[in-house]
Amino acid sequence: MLMNKAISDLQKALTPDNILSKLEERYAYSQDASNIPEYVGLPDVVVFVETINQIQQVVKIANKYKLPLICRGAGTNTVGACIAEHGGIVLNFSKMNKILEINRENMTARVQPGVIVGVLQNEVEKLGLFYPPDPSNLAVSTIGGSIAQNSAGARTFKYGTTKDYIIDLLVVTANGEILRTGSNTIKNATGYNLGSLFIGSEGTLGIVAEATLKLVIKPQASKVIMAYFDELTDTTNAVTSILEQQIAPATIDFMDQNALITVEKYNPIGLLTDKKAALIIEIDGLKSSIEEQKETITKVLRHSNASAIQYSLTDEETQKIWQARRSSMAACARLKPNITTDDVVVPRENLPRLVEGIQEICSKYKLTVCMVGHVGDGSLHPQIPLDFNDKEEYKNYKLAKSEIYDLTIKLGGTLSGEHGVGREKREHISKVINTTALNYMREIKKIFDPNNILNPYKIF
Numbered sequence: 273m274l275m276n277k278a279i280s281d282l283q284k285a286l287t288p289d290n291i292l293s294k295l296e297e298r299y300a301y302s303q304d305a306s307n308i309p310e311y312v313g314l315p316d317v318v319v320f321v322e323t324i325n326q327i328q329q330v331v332k333i334a335n336k337y338k339l340p341l342i343c344r345g346a347g348t349n350t351v352g353a354c355i356a357e358h359g360g361i362v363l364n365f366s367k368m369n370k371i372l373e374i375n376r377e378n379m380t381a382r383v384q385p386g387v388i389v390g391v392l393q394n395e396v397e398k399l400g401l402f403y404p405p406d407p408s409n410l411a412v413s414t415i416g417g418s419i420a421q422n423s424a425g426a427r428t429f430k431y432g433t434t435k436d437y438i439i440d441l442l443v444v445t446a447n448g449e450i451l452r453t454g455s456n457t458i459k460n461a462t463g464y465n466l467g468s469l470f471i472g473s474e475g476t477l478g479i480v481a482e483a484t485l486k487l488v489i490k491p492q493a494s495k496v497i498m499a500y501f502d503e504l505t506d507t508t509n510a511v512t513s514i515l516e517q518q519i520a521p522a523t524i525d526f527m528d529q530n531a532l533i534t535v536e537k538y539n540p541i542g543l544l545t546d547k548k549a550a551l552i553i554e555i556d557g558l559k560s561s562i563e564e565q566k567e568t569i570t571k572v573l574r575h576s577n578a579s580a581i582q583y584s585l586t587d588e589e590t591q592k593i594w595q596a597r598r599s600s601m602a603a604c605a606r607l608k609p610n611i612t613t614d615d616v617v618v619p620r621e622n623l624p625r626l627v628e629g630i631q632e633i634c635s636k637y638k639l640t641v642c643m644v645g646h647v648g649d650g651s652l653h654p655q656i657p658l659d660f661n662d663k664e665e666y667k668n669y670k671l672a673k674s675e676i677y678d679l680t681i682k683l684g685g686t687l688s689g690e691h692g693v694g695r696e697k698r699e700h701i702s703k704v705i706n707t708t709a710l711n712y713m714r715e716i717k718k719i720f721d722p723n724n725i726l727n728p729y730k731i732f
C-alpha cells in the first residue's frame with residue numbers, strides 16, 4: 273500500500289521509462305559483484321535519474337515514506353554494498369553519465385556520478401592529462417561508486433587513491449538539500465573537510481550528484497617490468513631495495529603462483545607459471561628517464577634473487593600485461609561455479625607473512641586461492657573459487673575468511689584497503705574500529721540521515 277503510494281509519487285516526479293517495477297526488472301538489481309548467496313535483496317522499485325533535481329525529488333519521496341534508498345553505479349562492488357537488504361528504492365545513475373567539463377588550465381574535471389572511470393581516463397589522456405585512480409574494473413565501474421567506496425588500484429603507491437583526487441562534491445542530503453563540500457581550487461583549508469566524510473561512506477551519508485576531480489600531468493612514457501621469484505620474501509625485499517634507489521614506480525603489483533597459472537591458462541601471454549610469485553613493476557615519467565630507471569631496477573632485481581625478468585617493449589605489450597593481471601578474477605571464475613574475492617591490507621613488510629598465512633588457511637580448509645595484490649601499498653586480494661551448492665565447502669569458506677581477517681589484524685593490517693565494508697564485513701568491523709570511533713560514526717550517520725533511509729545498516 274505504502275509502496276504503491278510511493279511509486280505513484282515517483283511516477284509524477286519521473287518519466288515512466290525511468291521507473292522499473294516489474295519483478296523480473298527488479299530482480300536484475302537484487303545482487304552485486306559480491307556473489308554471496310545470502311546477499312540478495314529485492315528492491316521494490318528501481319529508478320533512473322537524469323538531473324540533480326530528480327535526485328532531490330526521489331530523496332524527498334523516500335523520506336516521506338521512510339523507504340530505504342540505495343544508490344547504484346555499475347553494481348560491481350564486491351562487498352554487498354548496494355544490496356537492497358530491506359527493499360526500498362534503487363537509484364540508478366547510468367543516465368547521469370556526462371563529463372560536464374575538462375578544464376585543461378586548472379587541470380580539473382567536473383563529472384556526473386554515472387561516468388565510467390575508464391571513459392574519463394581516456395578522455396583526459398587525449399588532452400595530456402591523467403586521472404590515476406585505477407580500480408581493476410575501471411572499464412565498467414562508475415565515478416559515483418568509486419567515490420562511495422574510495423576505490424583504488426595498482427597506482428595507489430605512487431599516485432594515491434580516489435580520495436586524493438576529489439576537490440569538490442555536490443551531495444544531495446537525506447532530506448533533499450544540496451550540500452557543497454569544497455571548491456574549484458586544488459588547495460582548500462576553509463572549514464571542515466566534509467568531502468572526506470562522503471568519500472568511502474558507501475552511500476550511507478549522502479548522494480554524490482556531481483564531482484570535481486583533480487587531474488595531474490600524464491607521464492610522457494611508461495614501461496612494465498615483470499620480475500619472477502622463487503621465494504616470497506624476496507619480492508618485498510626487492511621492493512624495499514628499489515625504493516632505496518629513490519625510484520618510485522607507478523605500480524608494484526603482485527601475483528602468486530596460482531594466479532600466474534590460472535591467468536596464463538585463461539589469457540596466455542607468456543607468464544612464467546613455474547615461479548612462486550611475480551612483481552609487475554610499471555615505471556613512468558619523462559621518456560629520457562625510462563631506460564635509466566629500467567636499468568637500475570633490473571640490477572636491483574637481480575641482486576634480490578629475481579629468477580627471471582621480462583619487459584614490455586611496446587605500449588601494446590604493456591596493455592596486454594595489465595589486461596592479463598586485471599582479468600585474474602575472471603580467470604579464477606573458471607575454476608569453480610562461483611568466485612569470490614577479498615581485500616585485506618597490511619604494512620608492506622608483513623605481506624609475505626600474510627600471503628603464506630592465507631595459503632595455509634586455505635589449504636587447511638581445502639580451498640583453492642589465487643592471490644593478486646598491490647605490494648607497493650601492502651594490499652592483497654585472495655580470490656577463492658568455490659561451489660556455493662557444496663554446503664561443506666561454503667562453511668569452510670566462511671571459517672577461512674574469518675581466520676584471514678584475524679591474521680590480517682594480527683599482522684597490523686585492516687579489513688579493507690579499497691573494496692569497502694558493505695554488508696560483508698560489518699560483522700567484523702568492531703575488530704578494527706574501536707567502540708568510541710564507531711559511536712562517533714553512528715552519531716554522524718544520525719546527523720546526516722536521521723530517518724536512516726540511505727543504504728541502511730551497511731558498514732555497521
Ligand SMILES: Cc1cc2nc3c(=O)[nH]c(=O)nc-3n(C[C@H](O)[C@H](O)[C@H](O)COP(=O)(O)OP(=O)(O)OC[C@H]3O[C@@H](n4cnc5c(N)ncnc54)[C@H](O)[C@@H]3O)c2cc1C
Pocket residue numbers: 304305342343344345346347348349350353354365385406407408409412413414415416417418419420421422423424425426474475476478479480481601602690691727
Ligand atoms: C573484477 C573486479 C575487480 C575490481 N577491482 C577493484 C580494484 O582494483 N580496486 C577497487 O578499489 N575496487 C575494485 N573492485 C570493486 C569495485 O569495482 C569498486 O568498489 C567500484 O568502484 C564500485 O563502482 P560501481 O560503479 O560498480 O559502484 P556500485 O557497486 O554500484 O556501488 C558501490 C557503492 O557506492 C554507492 N554509490 C554508488 N553511486 C553512488 C552515488 N552517486 N552517491 C553515493 N553513493 C553511491 C552504492 O550505494 C554502494 O554502496 C573490483 C570489482 C570487480 C568485480
